[in-house]
Amino acid sequence: MPALVPTDFFGTITWLGYVPDRTASLRSQSLQSVTATFAGVEGEDHAGLTRLSCSRVTSQHPRGTVIRNVRQFSMVSMEEMAEVADLMGVSDIQPEWVGASMVIGGLPDFTYLPPSSRLQSGSGTTLVVDMENRPCHLPAKVIDEDLPGFGSKFKAAAKGRRGVTAWVEREGILQIGEKLRLHVPEQRSWKGV
Numbered sequence: 001m002p003a004l005v006p007t008d009f010f011g012t013i014t015w016l017g018y019v020p021d022r023t024a025s026l027r028s029q030s031l032q033s034v035t036a037t038f039a040g041v042e043g044e045d046h047a048g049l050t051r052l053s054c055s056r057v058t059s060q061h062p063r064g065t066v067i068r069n070v071r072q073f074s075m076v077s078m079e080e081m082a083e084v085a086d087l088m089g090v091s092d093i094q095p096e097w098v099g100a101s102m103v104i105g106g107l108p109d110f111t112y113l114p115p116s117s118r119l120q121s122g123s124g125t126t127l128v129v130d131m132e133n134r135p136c137h138l139p140a141k142v143i144d145e146d147l148p149g150f151g152s153k154f155k156a157a158a159k160g161r162r163g164v165t166a167w168v169e170r171e172g173i174l175q176i177g178e179k180l181r182l183h184v185p186e187q188r189s190w191k192g193v
Contacts, residue, residue, distance in 0.1 A: 003185060003186060004116075004117075004118060004183045004185055004186065005183060005184055005186045006181055006182075007181070007182045007183065009106075009107055009108070010106060010107075010179045010180065010182070011104035011105060011106045011107035011119065011179070011180050012104065012105045012106050012177065012178070012179050013103070013175065013176055013177065013178045013179075014078050014104065014105045014177075015078075015102065015176065016030065016031045016032065016033065016102055016103075016174065016176055017030045017031055017095060017101055018041050018044040018045075019045045019046065019099050020044070020045060021045055022045040022046075022099070026098070026099040026141070026142050027096050027097065027099070027142045027145075028095060028096045028099055029096070030095075032175060032176055033173055033174060033176070034101075034173070034174050034175075035171075035173055036168045036172055036174055037168060038168055038171060039072070039168075040072030040167070041101065044072075046069075046071055046072055046073070046074065046101070047069075047072060048072075049068070050066050050068060051068075051069040052064050052065065052066060052067075053065040053066075053067050056134070070128075070165060070167045071130065071133075071165040071167070072165075072166065072168060073101045073102055073127060073166040073167070074098075074099055074101050074133055074165055075101065075102045075103075075104060075110075075163045075164050075165070076095060076098065076100045076102075076103055076104070076162065076163035077103070077104055077105070077107065077111065077161070078105035078106075079106075079108075079110070080110055080111060080163065081093045081103070083161055084154070084157045084161050087153075087156075087157035088150055088154065088157045089150075089153070090147060094146070097142045097143045097146065098139040098143075098154075098162075099138070099139065099142075102174075104180065107182060110163060110164070111132050111160055111161055111162060111163055112132065112160075113129045113164055113182070114129070114184050115129060115130060115131045116128060116129065116185050117129040117184045117185065118169065118182070118183040119166070119181070119182060119183075120170075120183060121174060121178055121181075122178070122179065124170055124172060125168075125170055125171065125173065125174055126168070126169040126170035127166040127168060127180075128166055128167050128169045129164045129165075129166050130164065130165045131164065131165065132164055133162045133163050133164055133165045134162060135154065135155045135156075135158035135162045136155065137155055139154050139155075139158075
């Protein structure tokens with residue numbers, strides 16, 4: 001029996017983008033398609049086989065340690081971003097404002113997809129979900145550029161709705177409108193907590 005089980009859940013790619021230079025701005029630029037390589041998307045600031053460790057993993061590695069890059073994609077849910085916008089009191093949250101590289105529609109409870117789940121296109125291009133992408137303060141500046149005074153509301157509103165990070169397991173092209181099938185690990189929940 002396979003360790004990963006295909007589900008009957010499919011998400012649709014509704015937006016694609018990339019962040020060319022995080023030091024200049026977290027703002028993403030939209031694309032119609034991307035070539036997902038083992039290093040991520042060429043030209044994307046989150047691309048690379050490795051990355052320097054950040055605040056998310058200081059319990060495991062000193063900041064700045066070279067580690068495997070499992071944050072090649074920042075993926076958000078179309079439905080969850082609508083919830084964030086509602087909580088912030090705005091009409092919508094643009095994926096560009098939060099540095100997203102992909103927006104997926106149609107997968108329930110997206111931010112809590114099990115780690116190691118796969119999202120696979122019909123042609124076989126496969127992304128592995130790392131874990132929840134916890135909200136941070138970085139989108140606030142970008143949001144304030146377009147909606148002055150609302151950026152500070154993002155972090156609290158996005159808690160539990162910020163999406164996931166992912167890395168490329170099988171290379172290929174991904175495009176807007178494409179469906180991705182969810183595959184989940186077949187195992188019981190960990191009982192240690």
